Amino acid sequence: xxxxxxxxxxxxxxxxxxxxxxxxxLRKSGANYKANCPFHDEKTASFVVSPAKQIYHCFGCQAGGxxxxxxxxIEKLNYPEALEKLADQNNITLEYxxxxxxxxxxxxxxxxxxxxxxxxxxxxxxxxxxxxxxIWQTTIEKFAIGYASSSGDTINFLKTNMLNLNDAREFGxxxxxxxxxxxxxxxxxIFPIMTNSGKICGFGGRTVTGHMAKYINSPQTKLFNKSKxxxxxxxxxxxxxxxxxxxxxxxxxxxxxxxxxxxxxxxxTMGTALTKEHLPLLSRGEPEVLLAFxxxxxGRDATLKASRLLAQNSFDGSVVLFGDGIDxxxxxxxxxIKELNDIFLSKIPFVKFIIDETIATYDIxxxxxxxxxxxxxxxxxxxxxxxxxxxxxPYLSSxxxxxxxxxxxxxxxxxxxxxxxxxxxxxxxxxxxKTAISSDEMFxxxxxxxxxxMFGTHKMEFNMLFDDTQNPKLIELGLTDNIxxxxxxxxxxxxxxxxxxxxKTQLIQTKQxxxxxFKQKAIKIxxxxxxxxxxx
Numbered sequence: 265x266x267x268x269x270x271x272x273x274x275x276x277x278x279x280x281x282x283x284x285x286x287x288x289x290l291r292k293s294g295a296n297y298k299a300n301c302p303f304h305d306e307k308t309a310s311f312v313v314s315p316a317k318q319i320y321h322c323f324g325c326q327a328g329g330x331x332x333x334x335x336x337x338i339e340k341l342n343y344p345e346a347l348e349k350l351a352d353q354n355n356i357t358l359e360y361x362x363x364x365x366x367x368x369x370x371x372x373x374x375x376x377x378x379x380x381x382x383x384x385x386x387x388x389x390x391x392x393x394x395x396x397x398x399i400w401q402t403t404i405e406k407f408a409i410g411y412a413s414s415s416g417d418t419i420n421f422l423k424t425n426m427l428n429l430n431d432a433r434e435f436g437x438x439x440x441x442x443x444x445x446x447x448x449x450x451x452x453x454i455f456p457i458m459t460n461s462g463k464i465c466g467f468g469g470r471t472v473t474g475h476m477a478k479y480i481n482s483p484q485t486k487l488f489n490k491s492k493x494x495x496x497x498x499x500x501x502x503x504x505x506x507x508x509x510x511x512x513x514x515x516x517x518x519x520x521x522x523x524x525x526x527x528x529x530x531x532x533t534m535g536t537a538l539t540k541e542h543l544p545l546l547s548r549g550e551p552e553v554l555l556a557f558x559x560x561x562x563g564r565d566a567t568l569k570a571s572r573l574l575a576q577n578s579f580d581g582s583v584v585l586f587g588d589g590i591d592x593x594x595x596x597x598x599x600x601i602k603e604l605n606d607i608f609l610s611k612i613p614f615v616k617f618i619i620d621e622t623i624a625t626y627d628i629x630x631x632x633x634x635x636x637x638x639x640x641x642x643x644x645x646x647x648x649x650x651x652x653x654x655x656x657x658p659y660l661s662s663x664x665x666x667x668x669x670x671x672x673x674x675x676x677x678x679x680x681x682x683x684x685x686x687x688x689x690x691x692x693x694x695x696x697x698k699t700a701i702s703s704d705e706m707f708x709x710x711x712x713x714x715x716x717x718m719f720g721t722h723k724m725e726f727n728m729l730f731d732d733t734q735n736p737k738l739i740e741l742g743l744t745d746n747i748x749x750x751x752x753x754x755x756x757x758x759x760x761x762x763x764x765x766x767x768k769t770q771l772i773q774t775k776q777x778x779x780x781x782f783k784q785k786a787i788k789i790x791x792x793x794x795x796x797x798x799x800x
Contacts (some may be wrong), residue, residue: 709759
């Protein structure tokens with residue numbers, strides 16, 4: 265956790281004009297600066313930046329705040345990510361309260377990638393491969409693509425530059441075997457993997473010398489969680505926000521080539537299926553999600569699984585289908601941009617795709633298989649929002665050639681397993697917990713004001729805030745629409761109510777406690793009544 269003093273130092277050191285002008289063009293207007301608002305379409309500039317007050321405000325859409333808020337909104341970062349981004353841009357060192365990886369010197373990752381980038385120029389095989397794939401030099405530079413030669417070369421670089429080998433091992437760069445230390449990536453084209461705020465957290469490597477594994481990634485580390493990070497998100501975030509759409513492709517080259525061809529809102533999973541841990545990132549700005557995986561069987565299976573996950577979590581989006589053996593990178597290399605654009609325009613909504621793919625696995629000319637198919641799809645539809653599910657009743661009945669009355673959803677009676685919004689007993693407690701995970705600032709308020717005993721129903725979720733923030737229950741809570749994220753004022757009120765409730769419970773327990781003497785009980789009751797009165 266970043267210290268409060270460190271945050272204050274950052275705020276006092278950064279300038280709102282510098283922050284905003286790094287994203288949009290500002291024009292001087294008296295004591296202030298003006299621009300067209302980056303958060304909504306307008307022809308007349310109503311976006312004002314005040315250097316004196318160190319704030320921005322749009323008189324059109326009412327967006328406003330300080331440098332931190334601007335970076336959060338324009339780059340779709342959470343609070344600590346925005347702090348780290350601003351600190352890096354302004355060469356300011358943040359301090360952390362917890363003894364975690366952020367206190368370590370992670371610059372070794374950037375220095376190592378700079379070395380990989382220099383190595384690329386001297387390796388003809390690697391540069392020729394990139395050229396053959398149609399990747400421009402400007403694109404190579406944009407994505408900082410490099411080359412890792414031998415294991416010994418990498419280790420010599422680390423030692424020669426006196427970089428910490430223990431850190432290199434902890435960050436997944438090197439490891440130790442019976443024969444000694446070795447670099448995990450060698451003889452491979454290197455794709456640096458960035459956090460949302462633009463720091464290198466890991467590497468992906470593509471073999472150019474015939475290794476059995478075509479692609480490998482850094483191992484899971486404190487820096488790198490491949491089930492949570494999307495490759496290219498740091499470069500795509502701004503255009504995702506502008507276009508209100510995110511394209512998810514299958515690999516590094518798809519992202520690189522789609523950005524090169526103008527689809528700069530593209531990201532990719534990294535050798536893993538789309539997971540629930542990806543959803544909080546994808547939900548930022550509520551963009552339409554477009555799945556653009558490869559056209560082979562593995563790609564189609566991944567598309568089906570991802571479609572189910574996204575549809576069941578109320579994401580708006582579609583899939584695009586490529587022919588078997590065809591992927592976006594190859595189409596761009598061959599210059600088939602128009603055909604690719606037509607494919608992107610011929611998108612199929614998630615639920616429609618799932619229905620079609622499921623029906624294709626049954627012989628619906630057989631009444632028994634038709635019934636099995638219907639049962640499977642009813643189970644799926646009952647996991648969706650009621651309105652969405654009912655919208656697809658006519659489509660499902662038409663595809664199966666059955667009467668609509670046989671598509672019985674009964675969504676009002678269903679219970680989704682592990683759905684916090686349906687099984688919650690105390691919405692107020694969950695709202696407090698959801699607010700705590702929304703930013704470091706809110707987290708501090710909650711943990712400084714409440715403790716485990718003040719939660720009657722959701723003690724477990726409260727304790728997850730300290731040591732299990734990636735627990736699926738917390739992730740799902742963050743995506744549950746009918747649990748509110750509270751404002752500072754609302755949070756203060758809710759904390760007061762929970763504290764009063766806690767003291768009242770203690771008051772009842774004290775009155776019923778036969779182990780206490782009359783005097784002790786009287787003193788305790790008086791203290792509790794005083795606390796309740798002060799809060800009320």
